[in-house]
Amino acid sequence: MAQQRNTILITGASSGLGQGMAREFAKQGRNLCLCARRVDRLEALKAELEQQNANIKVSIKALDVNQHDDVFSVFNEFKQEFGSIDRFIINAGMGKGAALGTGYFHANKATAETNFVAALAQCEAAMTILREQQQGHLVTISSMSAFRGMPRAMTVYAATKAGLASLTEGIRADLMKTYGSNSPIKVSTIYPGYIRSEINEKVKNTPFMVDTETGCRLLAEAINKEPVKAYVPRWPWALMAFLMKRLPLKWVLKLS
Template identity: 80%
Template sequence: MTQAVRKTILITGASSGLGEGMAREFAKQGRDLALCARRTDRLEQLKVELEQAYPTTRVSIKALDVNDHDAVFRVFKEFKQEFGSLDRVIVNAGMGKGASLGTGYFYANVQTAQTNFVAALAQCEAALEIFREQNSGHLVTVSSISALRGMPRAMTVYAATKAGLLSLTEGIRADLIKSNSPIKVSCILPGYIRSEINEKVKNTPFMIDNETGCRLLVKAIDKEPVQSYVPSWPWAVIGFLMKRLPLKWVMKLG
């Protein structure tokens, strides 16, 4: 069965990293884009770039701090009104601050928890209000391979939020299955893709560049899977092992 073409795509956190890269890839396909992020100067540059390169692609941008939950609902509704419908929402905005618990960095850990989980919840709520009204749509959440197990040091809270997002996404899908809804839900688990959030991380195995990673992300998203590791090799295998090996062995995989 051929997947429906999702013409209008909303991406949060679209001013940099994976969000910016996915926007470029979808623009190549001729999709219309609703892009939002805190840094509107970056969004303005991206809008000009995409409209010049792909004149038939419609690009709308709005400022959005996803931790302003009222603004999330307002901006999503404004995009819906502007385009007439939203076919896909990609919950991508996130951050990677943090340190080992108990070392004085609660302020950073809680920022990551709020941005990566509570703000993601707001985005899912806002998207699904629109999708339920339309009786159609594709919700995509961007989790992480780190969601599969607990992680040390700076990754501890980050991994926990991504695990929470993975579980939240599955719960949403379960709810929609129970009600026989046509709304689709996907959770994407990227492996190591070089972007601004991890540009300072050194000596990481299996790291791929942002352009390649975003191309593979978009390819996976367009298949509308329940869950997908990106890239599938080697992360599908590593993911299988991560869920089963003793924790001290898991720490050696990455």
């Protein structure tokens, strides 16, 4: 039985999946630590959530996850404010990019730095607090694209999400070495399928796309179960994960 996590920190909370998950956890009565670059959006979200549920506390802080020292400072400030943080959701990311060799190294580099190096900083800061507390839940938001190499604009994005998934499993492996199979610190990798958000709002006619509200409700439900990994929505993405890992690349490209 998964524990009740009363205080949840979400990065990249000003839009998209981060914003949607904040709304879902607020409905469940959880206290929230929300951080992102766009403070005006965070302020509006804080007012909305506190109006909907007067029994929760919502704290917001400006954070550019590529400023790595700030990641540690902000996480620690939230910890001091709330006393403990029960769950960290490492969600901040970006989707810029283009086929390698076409003159867009700057965009591919920005995606690599934000989705992997900055995620490493967030995981490091979160795990420092979780180890100190000797309890809690680390969640990373990967992607179904992590299972195979992807073409064009998705090439670097998919690689970073594969790296994040591997990093997360490595953290779990390390905790198993320390605590055995019953670690008080739980670690989950979440693989979202096609959920409508700002990062993909211009993509049209995509099969199996679900709206933001539905997708974020399913994300929150999956996270609360504290699985080792979860595909969201489960249908058809659990089957797709099985196929993507086994089919020849030319067939995977037809599925993507």
